[in-house]
Amino acid sequence: MLKILKFTLYDLLRSRWTIAYFLLYLICAGSLLYFSADPGKAVISLMNILLILCPLVSIMFGVLYFYSSRDFVELLLAQPLPRNSIFTGQYLGVTLSLVTGLSLGLGIPFLFYGIFVSPELMNFGTLLLSGIMLTFIFTGIAFLIAIKNENRIRGFGLALIVWLFMGIIYDGLILIILLIFEDYPLENFVLGMTLFNPVDLSRILLILQLDISALLGFSGAVFKKLFGSSLGMLLVTVLSILWVLVPYLFLRRSASRKDF
Amino acid sequence: MIRITNLQKSFGPLHVLRGIDMTISRGGIFAILGPNGSGKTTLIKSILGMVIPDQGNLVVNGESVSGKSAYRAEIAYLPQIARFPENLRVCELISLVKSIRKEPADYEKELLDAFELQAVLSQKLRNLSGGTRQKVNILLSLMFECPLLILDEPTVGLDPLAMIRLKEIILRRKAAGTTILLTTHIMGLAEALADEVVFLLDGRIYFQGSLDDMIRQSGENDLEHAIARILERRKDSNSASAPGKSFLNKMIAAF
Numbered sequence: 412m413l414k415i416l417k418f419t420l421y422d423l424l425r426s427r428w429t430i431a432y433f434l435l436y437l438i439c440a441g442s443l444l445y446f447s448a449d450p451g452k453a454v455i456s457l458m459n460i461l462l463i464l465c466p467l468v469s470i471m472f473g474v475l476y477f478y479s480s481r482d483f484v485e486l487l488l489a490q491p492l493p494r495n496s497i498f499t500g501q502y503l504g505v506t507l508s509l510v511t512g513l514s515l516g517l518g519i520p521f522l523f524y525g526i527f528v529s530p531e532l533m534n535f536g537t538l539l540l541s542g543i544m545l546t547f548i549f550t551g552i553a554f555l556i557a558i559k560n561e562n563r564i565r566g567f568g569l570a571l572i573v574w575l576f577m578g579i580i581y582d583g584l585i586l587i588i589l590l591i592f593e594d595y596p597l598e599n600f601v602l603g604m605t606l607f608n609p610v611d612l613s614r615i616l617l618i619l620q621l622d623i624s625a626l627l628g629f630s631g632a633v634f635k636k637l638f639g640s641s642l643g644m645l646l647v648t649v650l651s652i653l654w655v656l657v658p659y660l661f662l663r664r665s666a667s668r669k670d671f
Numbered sequence: 672m673i674r675i676t677n678l679q680k681s682f683g684p685l686h687v688l689r690g691i692d693m694t695i696s697r698g699g700i701f702a703i704l705g706p707n708g709s710g711k712t713t714l715i716k717s718i719l720g721m722v723i724p725d726q727g728n729l730v731v732n733g734e735s736v737s738g739k740s741a742y743r744a745e746i747a748y749l750p751q752i753a754r755f756p757e758n759l760r761v762c763e764l765i766s767l768v769k770s771i772r773k774e775p776a777d778y779e780k781e782l783l784d785a786f787e788l789q790a791v792l793s794q795k796l797r798n799l800s801g802g803t804r805q806k807v808n809i810l811l812s813l814m815f816e817c818p819l820l821i822l823d824e825p826t827v828g829l830d831p832l833a834m835i836r837l838k839e840i841i842l843r844r845k846a847a848g849t850t851i852l853l854t855t856h857i858m859g860l861a862e863a864l865a866d867e868v869v870f871l872l873d874g875r876i877y878f879q880g881s882l883d884d885m886i887r888q889s890g891e892n893d894l895e896h897a898i899a900r901i902l903e904r905r906k907d908s909n910s911a912s913a914p915g916k917s918f919l920n921k922m923i924a925a926f
Contacts, residue, residue, distance in 0.1 A: 418767045422756035482754035486811070488721050489748035489821075490771045493740045667738075670682070671721040 412496035412503075415487065419504025423476070429512050432468055436516025444520050450531040451621070454538050457517065458617045461538065462610055465545040467574050469509055473553025474570045476505050478563050485671055498554070498666045502659065506550045513542050537620040541613035544651050548609045549574070551658035558665045581608045598633040605634075606646070609654045616647060672696055672819060672850055673718065678727035680713055687713045689874035691727070700841065700851045702861040702882075705871035706902060711854045712751070714871065715821055718852075719748055731819070744772065747817040751824045753808035757797035761788070761807055764796065768811050776814040785836045786810065802828045809837060813844075820844060820851045826860060838863060858895040870898070872905060 423429050439460055443453040480501065487497045517539060526535050553570055560566040585604050589597055605611040619638050637643040678691040687710045695701055703711050716722040717729060720736055720743065729736050736742055755764055769776055783789050786806040791799060799807065805828040813820070822841070826834050841864055845851060855861055861868065861882075868885050870878040878885055878901075882894060889897035 414767060414770050418756070418759065418763065421763060422758045425758035480756065482750070482752045483756055485721065485750050485752075486748075486755075486768075486808075487771075489719050489743060489746070489750070489812075490768070491741050491744040492771060668723065670723055671716065 412500045415492075415497055415500025416504045416507070419501050420508055423504060423508035424511065426508070428472060428475075429508050432472075432509065433512035433516045435464075436513055437519060440517045441520040444524050450521065450524060450526065450529055451534065454531060454534045455621055458538060458541075458614075458621070461542050461545075462614055462617075463578060465513065465542050466549045466578055466610055469506075469546045469549035470553045470556075470570045470574050471567070472509060473505055473550040474557045474566050476501075477554055477557035478566065488671055494666045495663050498558075498662060499659075502550060502554050502662065505554075506547050509546045509550065510543050513546065514539060517542070534621055537617055541617055544655070545609060545613055547655045548651075548658070551655060551662060555658045555662045555665065558662060558669060577608050577610050581611065602633060602637060606650055609651070612647060612650065612654075672732060674728075674730040675714075675718075676728040676730075678714070678717060678729065679725050680710075680717065680722060681725055687874050688717070688724070691871075691874075691876060693869065693876060693879065695850060695852070698845065698848045698850050699866040700845050700853060700864045701867050701869060702865035703852060703854045703869045703871065704858075704861060704898065705877075709871040710874045711871055712823060715748075715823055715852065715854065718821065719743065719746065744774070745817055746819045746821060747812045747815055749808060749812040749820075749822045749825050751827065753801075753804040753828075755796045755804070755807070757795065759796055760793055761796060761799070762792040764807070765792075765811065765814075768814075772815055774815055777816045779810070779814040782810045782814055782840070785840065786833055802830060802833070805829055806833060813840065818849060820849055822851065822853045824855055825853065826855065826857060858893070858898065862894050868894075870901070872901070877901065 440453065440457060443456050444450065447453050447456070484497065484501075488494065517535075521535055526532055529535075552573060556569050556573065557566050560569060581604075585601060589601065605615055615634055615638065619635055638647060673693070673695040675691055675693040678688050679686075680688040687708075691710075691714060703714065705711050713722055717724050718731065718736070720738075720740065731742050732745055734742055759767075765776075765779070783792075786809065788803075788806055788810060791803060791807075796804065796807070809825065812822075820841075825837060825841075829837065838860070841851060841853075845864075845866075851864075853861070853864065865882055867880065868878065868882050869876060870885065878888070886892070886894060886897045889900045891897040891900050
């Protein structure tokens with residue numbers, strides 16, 4: 412597994428896509444820091460970019476990589492390697508290459524700014540951690556979609572729909588429910604709904620970390636009450652791990668049954 | 672070495688393998704032939720564990736292969752399509768396969784020389800031509816000493832010189848006692864190399880035996896015409912067994 416991971420990483424770290432992804436974050440983080448001269452504001456702006464970009468790039472790049480390495484996988488499958496180690500190695504290779512692009516792209520400008528001696532260190536750390544978590548989750552979903560769909564157009568379409576649903580439509584649905592049932596106390600319901608969407612989970616975590624939960628009104632107070640407690644943080648950690656593990660376990664199951 | 676019993680595989684409504692029984696117990700070159708869609712690649716991929724059979728048993732070197740991977744250390748496979756990670760260099764890909772196999776690549780030097788690959792070792796795979804990629808593909812699969820070689824259309828994209836060298840290498844491996852399974856659409860290659868022919872038709876073994884026997888039974892002079900004759904016979908018997916259809920054809924022709 413480690414050998415596949417190592418060579419996938421070798422391959423992808425030289426890929427134009429990974430370099431472009433790194434440059435995009437580098438330019439965004441660099442220019443936001445330069446123009447705002449306030450790392451707190453830069454983190455908030457980057458949060459909005461990251462919550463859209465990270466799932467989109469991870470899911471599309473994951474699907475793209477899986478389909479383009481289809482013939483190479485056949486060569487690997489003919490080697491004395493268990494299927495699980497091939498796909499786990501590839502999944503981790505793709506994820507880590509994206510995580511490297513993200514971490515360096517965001518990290519270099521903040522490092523030059525002197526983030527380690529800044530009070531914004533924790534906020535920046537939460538931003539980076541959310542990005543890493545989203546990359547793991549959405550690359551796993553991408554591999555699962557690609558392994559289940561031989562038809563590439565369908566695979567890409569499905570990946571786009573999943574991103575659209577989790578990134579945009581899901582929030583819209585919550586908003587509609589809130590509007591329809593505005594006479595009822597829905598805070599706990601919304602809280603529950605949030606836990607089932609990794610993008611929302613990251614968003615709420617970041618908003619609370621950045622201490623701008625007042626923008627969320629009464630719901631913000633409810634969120635803060637839960638996520639501010641150790642039980643809430645434990646719940647978030649467990650759910651995040653589940654969001655990474657569940658697609659990965661389904662991927663393993665599909666890989667062991669698939670004909671190549 | 673390989674024992675296949677009642678191997679069946681369907682892809683959706685398509686019944687690709689319909690009960691294959693086959694035993695290969697000695698060294699030599701076995702050409703698996705058949706028209707497009709006859710199940711050649713599915714059969715090979717079943718042996719390699721890439722395709723999971725619906726029914727039947729597949730034993731390689733006395734061990735049932737279902738759900739296992741270690742047995743593939745005894746098999747070298749040359750896939751039909753040579754597409755590799757674009758940003759890796761040729762030497763990196765070679766070291767990946769070597770590190771997976773964990774065995775000495777006895778034939779690496781011989782193959783590098785035969786296909787003049789020394790010059791491209793440091794090049795990225797995306798910069799190679801189709802023919803050179805196929806040579807790298809051959810190197811990756813043939814550089815180890817394996818008792819069983821499976822070659823799926825090995826000559827695709829090769830120039831005449833490389834093709835001659837590949838034939839020589841295959842014959843040398845056969846002389847060393849290796850069992851070689853080969854699929855090809857180039858009948859000349861099968862005639863030049865094969866000791867035995869396994870002819871698949873509609874997911875079943877239509878013929879298994881020596882090349883001469885197959886040609887003699889068909890009443891033709893060479894393998895190409897022998898296969899053409901078999902396919903024509905099948906076409907005739909299909910239309911005879913579907914009278915309604917042939918009646919319809921006659922009606923259409925009459926109009």
